[in-house]
Amino acid sequence: MRLILCLSILLVLIQGCASSTSQTRIDNVEQYFRDEYFSPAQDLIQPQELFSLSSQITQTLRQDFQKSRMSRDYTMANRWLANYINASNGGFEYQDNVTRIAQKTFDDRAGNCLSLVLLSASLAEVLDVGVEFQEIEVPPVWDKQGDFYLVNGHINLRLLPKETNNTYLVSKDAIQIDFLPERTMRGYAKKHIDKTTVMAMFFNNIAAESLVEGKYDLAYAYIKQSLMLKAEFVPALNTLAILYRYKGLDNQAETIYKLALSMEGEDLNALYNYAVLLASQQRLDEWAEVHKTLELARIRNPYYYYDMAQQAYFDHEYETALTWYKRAVEKASYRHEFYFGLSRAYWATGDERKAQLNLERALALTGDDMNKRRYQSKLHAMKTH
Known part of the structure; x- marks a missing residue:
């Protein structure tokens, strides 16, 4: 789901479907926050809400699953759930617009890939089905909103069979759930990511969507939530630096760009935004150094x-x-x-x-x-x- 988010003059990474491979650990990310420049945001989505479903949904799901167990054809829980989600035939519809928590996605029967992954993982938890989250290294899919360029990545998950002492598994294969199946059939590389990274992606997505809407205080609050979950999450660091630039905090923005690049020296989003900052300050020699790398990225847009x-x-x-x-x-x-x-x-x-x-x-x-x-x-x- 969604997205590397890029600005026409600044490049922001929203995550819906990408992650970072950090080389450096940040022991105290709070030192990089600047609360004094932002007003507190109200009614924020909390981490525990991301995978939460109402008791009515969970009860109905369990009942439907138990009814299936009474049939003659025994079906493993992960396969039953895959059929219930029915990703390939429209059980839940892919809509690449906004990022939602699992409950909202269930109610709307639609969401972007990150929203649908959250929902699928939530349903799996109800039935005690294990999951593996996967980032799919697809070519970027570009979109545009106002002055922002958006590059959508992709994330999916696998439902794992549960083996118990009293259950003989005819098939031990995990079942991949993908709301864009045409992509998964092309053999793109996959990278396992953990649940904390998925949660950090969610809050960075929400932050970037808030930034696009000009809700800077809300964007800041959600970036903080993302980084408190995963301090080394480069996409969220990049979003934070861009927000600082919007607030006129160039020195603080540069500090964050350098921090992000210390972990991923070739992260194009951070490099691009850092180059914009250097150009705005007429630091042209430094700008030229990073611009060489960025030229190739430009012609791919x-x-x-x-x-x-x-x-x-x-x-x-x-x-x-x-x-x-x-x-x-x-x-x-x-x-x-x-x-x-x-x-x-x-x-x-x-x-x-x-x-x-x-x-x-x-x-x-x-x-x-x-x-x-x-x-x-x-x-x-x-x-x-």
Whole structure:
């Protein structure tokens, strides 16, 4: 679920689905907090709430499971739960929007990958089914919200069979639960992560989502919760440094960037943001050192090409815009706005057939009602032109 979160001028890591491999231990992370610059936030989500489910849900789940035990075909608890979750057929729906606790995800029957993993782990705990959390090293999936670029990673889990003295296991295989099964079939590398890391991911996600919304005090409170769970969690350190920059605390931000880089010297998110800080202070020699590494990251960002296309389009350089839009689509063929850009550029060049085709693709990809109405209106105008 979600996300490396990146800013157009700053790169933030939100975690939904990624983790860090720290080389240094932080013994007292509280020394890096600056409470005096923030107001206390109220009604925060607490760690114990992440995996908590109502008594009604747990009771119903146990009852449904016990009923299945009365049938002739005996099913292991982990397999029964996998069927109950029914990830591949829509038991719970993947929606890559906001991060939720397990109870909220259950109520909504939907969530991003991190939210759905929390829910699945919570259901597993009710039935005493063991779990393994996995970070999937998928290629980044890019999104954009306002001035923020978001790079979505991925996380899933495995349900483990429980072997007891009076139970003979016909199959000892763990069952992987993945709400984006098309990814898991591609053989991407997997890395086991512990429950504490998953919890740190959750709070960093919430913090980054709050930061996007301009709720800085709330973002700070949730970053603290993330780092109190896992002080060496580099994504949360990166988010904290970005928040400090937003508050004008450049010295404190630099301290955090250096701390993050001392643990992961090649973390591109921290490097990018540190480079932005150096450039803003005209420390160009230091900036040049990190910029060499960052150039490759820039050309992998599909929104780099999209922004170039947009600029060319508004400069009435439509053929150039087409070239850049096509490159953006090559990097991220799942983004509706890239196809909408292609549609506009083709229309401007007089290729009405391709303009309509790409607008239809944009319409098929968008999940936003406002965009759907917008695209449908433009598509109708094209067809009646």
